[in-house]
Amino acid sequence: MGVEQKLGNMGVVTTSLETAVNWARTNAMWPMLFGLACCAIEMMAAQASDYDMSRFGMELMRASPRQSDLMIVAGRVSKKMGPVLRRLYDQMPEPKWVIAMGDCASCGGVFNNYAIYQGVDELVPVDVYVAGCPPRPEALIHGVLTVYEKVKAEKFKDLAKG
Amino acid sequence: MAQIEEVSIEQYKHLVSERALTGETMLLNMGPQHPSTHGVLRLLLELDGEVIVNAIPDIGFLHTGVEKNMEAKTYQKAEVMCDRLDYMNTVGNNLSYCLAVEKLVDLDVPERAQAIRVVLTELQRIASHLVWVGTFGLDLAAMSMFLYAFRERELILDILELCSGQRMMTTYIRPGGLWRDVPVEFEAAVRNFIKIFPKRVDEYENLLTKNPIFLDRLLGIGKLTKETALSHGVTGPSLRASGVNWDLRKARPYSGYEQYDFNVPVRTEGDTYARYLVRIQEFRESLKIVEQALNKLPMGPVRSDNRKFVPPPRSEIGVSMESLIHHFKLWTEGFPAPKASIYSAVESPRGELGVYLEGDGGPKPYRVHWRTPSFDNLSVIPKIVKGHLVADLVGILASIDIVLGDIDR
Numbered sequence: 001m002g003v004e005q006k007l008g009n010m011g012v013v014t015t016s017l018e019t020a021v022n023w024a025r026t027n028a029m030w031p032m033l034f035g036l037a038c039c040a041i042e043m044m045a046a047q048a049s050d051y052d053m054s055r056f057g058m059e060l061m062r063a064s065p066r067q068s069d070l071m072i073v074a075g076r077v078s079k080k081m082g083p084v085l086r087r088l089y090d091q092m093p094e095p096k097w098v099i100a101m102g103d104c105a106s107c108g109g110v111f112n113n114y115a116i117y118q119g120v121d122e123l124v125p126v127d128v129y130v131a132g133c134p135p136r137p138e139a140l141i142h143g144v145l146t147v148y149e150k151v152k153a154e155k156f157k158d159l160a161k162g
Numbered sequence: 163m164a165q166i167e168e169v170s171i172e173q174y175k176h177l178v179s180e181r182a183l184t185g186e187t188m189l190l191n192m193g194p195q196h197p198s199t200h201g202v203l204r205l206l207l208e209l210d211g212e213v214i215v216n217a218i219p220d221i222g223f224l225h226t227g228v229e230k231n232m233e234a235k236t237y238q239k240a241e242v243m244c245d246r247l248d249y250m251n252t253v254g255n256n257l258s259y260c261l262a263v264e265k266l267v268d269l270d271v272p273e274r275a276q277a278i279r280v281v282l283t284e285l286q287r288i289a290s291h292l293v294w295v296g297t298f299g300l301d302l303a304a305m306s307m308f309l310y311a312f313r314e315r316e317l318i319l320d321i322l323e324l325c326s327g328q329r330m331m332t333t334y335i336r337p338g339g340l341w342r343d344v345p346v347e348f349e350a351a352v353r354n355f356i357k358i359f360p361k362r363v364d365e366y367e368n369l370l371t372k373n374p375i376f377l378d379r380l381l382g383i384g385k386l387t388k389e390t391a392l393s394h395g396v397t398g399p400s401l402r403a404s405g406v407n408w409d410l411r412k413a414r415p416y417s418g419y420e421q422y423d424f425n426v427p428v429r430t431e432g433d434t435y436a437r438y439l440v441r442i443q444e445f446r447e448s449l450k451i452v453e454q455a456l457n458k459l460p461m462g463p464v465r466s467d468n469r470k471f472v473p474p475p476r477s478e479i480g481v482s483m484e485s486l487i488h489h490f491k492l493w494t495e496g497f498p499a500p501k502a503s504i505y506s507a508v509e510s511p512r513g514e515l516g517v518y519l520e521g522d523g524g525p526k527p528y529r530v531h532w533r534t535p536s537f538d539n540l541s542v543i544p545k546i547v548k549g550h551l552v553a554d555l556v557g558i559l560a561s562i563d564i565v566l567g568d569i570d571r
Contacts, residue, residue: 033197037224037567038249038330040201041293045319048296048312063197078570081202081223084194110242115227134330 018156025069025095026057026148032068033061034088036075039102039134043074046137053141056148065091070147071124072140076104077117089124097151099143100126103133177218178208187215190552194223198301198556201566203540205555212551217544224570232530236496237263237337240527244517245331247532248568250293253286253322254510256335261416262506262517263337266499269471275339275464276418280455281352282322282334283417283508284448288359289318290511291441291448295366298438298560302379307369314362321351338472339465349456356453363445371442380435384546384558387432394545395538398513399440400562404432410509422454434561441563471497496525503529512536512563536568 035043046053047061062068065088077085089098100120103109106129108118120126127150130143174182174189181187193204202223208216228247232240244259245252257279264271271279292311299307319329325344326332334341370376386396391404401408409426411419427443429436466472473492474485499521507516513535522528539562547555 034195036202037226038246041249042330044293044297044308045312045315049309050313050316063195065195076224076226078223078225080225081194084202084223088195110246111226111228111231113227113231115225136329 018154019152021156022152022154026151028057029070029097029144029147029151030060030062030068031058031070031072032065032088032092033063034065034071034074036073036077036081037104039074039105042134042137043072043101043140046140051137051141053137053144056141056144058144065089066093068092069095070097070099070144072099072101073105073120073124073126074101076109076111077120077123078115079117082117082123085120086123095154097127097147098124099140099147100129101140101143102135103131105129106131109133174206174218177206178216181210181215182208186210192555193220199559200297200564203559203564203566203569205543207552207555209552212553214547214550214552214555217547217555219540219543221540221566221569224566226567226571228571229530229532233527236525237267237499237527238492238496240530241336242331242333244532245333246567247571248510248512248515248534248536248565249330250290250565251286251510251512251515252330252332253282253335254508254515256333257283257417258506258508258510258515258517260335260337261508262504262519263499265504265506266502266519266521267337267471267497269338269468270466271339271417272463272466273418273460274343274462277455277459278340278344278464279335279417280419280422281452281459282325282332284452284455285318285321285352285355287448287511288445289315291445292318294441294511294560294563295370295438298557299370301556301560302376304370304373304376307366310362310366310369314359317355317358321348321355324348324351336465336472338468339463343464349459352452352456356449356456359449360446363442367442371439377435379554379557380438380561381433383434383550383554384561385431385433386542386546390542390545391432394542396513396542397535397538398509398511398563399444400437400539400542401513402427403429403436403440405430410507410514414507416506416508419451421458422451424448424450424454434557437561437563498523498525499527505533507533510535512565512568513539532571534568534571536564536566540564540569 100106105120128143128146130139132139182189188209190207190209192207193199194202204220206218228243232243244255247255292315296308296311322332323329326334386404388404391401407428424447427440429440469488473489478485479489501523503520505518507514516533518531519527520529547558
């Protein structure tokens with residue numbers, strides 16, 4: 001019983017190129033290895049044994065922005081870090097997505113003061129906000145799956161418009 | 163948004179050697195986004211080939227304004243800020259802050275609350291060291307260590323969640339005691355952990371302690387002498403690995419640490435390997451304390467009944483008018499603290515975590531300052547990395563166990 005015979009029984013699958021590309025993107029999304037504060041520890045926990053984000057094609061955290069598709073802003077962004085964060089975002093190749101993980105990255109959280117950006121959406125366009133201080137690893141995984149839903153619904157012509 | 167500044171050598175002229183200006187040595191930027199700087203530390207390295215001539219830390223990428231923000235809140239409400247300082251030691255931060263407030267307003271804590279505080283802070287110390295040993299292994303390419311360490315960390319976080327409902331930012335320890343009593347499942351959960359964990363530490367040691375590759379990377383690397391450590395204010399396991407027996411739990415006991423029988427692991431070598439051994443040994447010692455505290459856990463209240471400072475329990479509010487008034491007053495106005503300044507310190511997993519509080523007679527602190535261990539510990543990095551390879555810098559940085567939230571505040 002070879003694999004050829006099995007495949008032969010499946011016949012032909014028809015789909016649009018759009019669907020196929022989007023499907024592929026959701027199964028090998030590489031997040032950037034980029035932790036800022038408390039949420040980074042929960043992000044690590046989401047990668048580690050108990051929660052194991054690699055179930056969703058995300059085991060590969062890339063330390064270089066040039067190899068990554070997804071930026072998880074895990075933690076508070078200070079005024080000094082803001083320009084660095086923006087530069088990292090600019091260095092990522094298209095298409096790219098951003099998750100604001102936790103309350104600080106989403107809206108400033110408990111730190112309503114001079115030092116912290118009140119939400120990372122002041123700096124970069126955010127696709128999914130994950131609430132919690134810090135969010136549980138499950139919440140982050142849910143956020144990632146929400147990004148996937150978004151990716152699956154994307155149209156090429158919208159992307160081309162920018 | 164601030165403009166991105168291009169880095170030029172002009173800015174760093176006064177920090178680097180003459181040779182860097184002629185191009186004989188190379189300047190290399192490491193961080194703030196770098197997997198092994200454990201957060202957002204930036205290091206400017208001056209390299210001669212692969213050998214480090216000079217390392218200049220640049221901090222402040224995580225400056226949060228915690229101290230200033232705390233001044234705008236009442237003593238009770240300011241506590242949530244301190245969880246987020248050193249995010250690996252959240253319970254310990256709460257403890258240090260609460261001890262300071264209790265010292266300022268002269269508040270007693272019931273025995274039961276003290277014992278539970280000890281159990282939880284020691285568990286948190288183990289959790290912090292677990293993250294440390296995991297990332298330390300990861301930095302030195304022992305990848306599986308990370309997965310094992312985080313497996314055990316989940317057990318501790320489950321216990322914290324059981325008590326407080328939160329995994330990390332618990333704010334469970336409150337001025338005058340605890341938020342509430344521990345649930346009935348607490349003791350069984352901790353006992354289960356005490357049973358499992360020693361075997362797991364043995365497992366880690368089997369993986370790492372005698373591993374020849376690991377030893378090659380650590381032995382004799384990043385030697386920190388006693389004198390340098392003391393002159394830079396290094397505390398915690400890094401100091402104890404350099405041969406100084408200084409642990410606040412023994413030297414200035416708080417929360418009833420004087421009742422527990424435990425050793426303070428000390429090594430004299432002062433290198434990266436010694437720091438590793440001290441932390442591994444602390445796993446076992448912390449577990450001893452947890453077990454003793456759990457065995458003697460007395461029954462009784464977990465909050466002081468001084469209603470001027472501590473809110474009454476929920477059950478009283480429905481039946482007692484006075485309790486309702488106290489509750490209302492404490493959560494709207496807060497309690498006034500005397501015009502005085504105090505300093506109180508605890509032993510965090512990284513060293514002496516102190517808080518300086520100044521009251522001005524009102525319900526909000528006039529000044530809060532944190533003496534955080536990572537900040538002082540980081541200051542020795544430029545001293546001890548000189549002459550080592552860039553690859554060793556990663557190990558040295560990890561072995562000092564800096565937390566950027568702790569440094570920048």
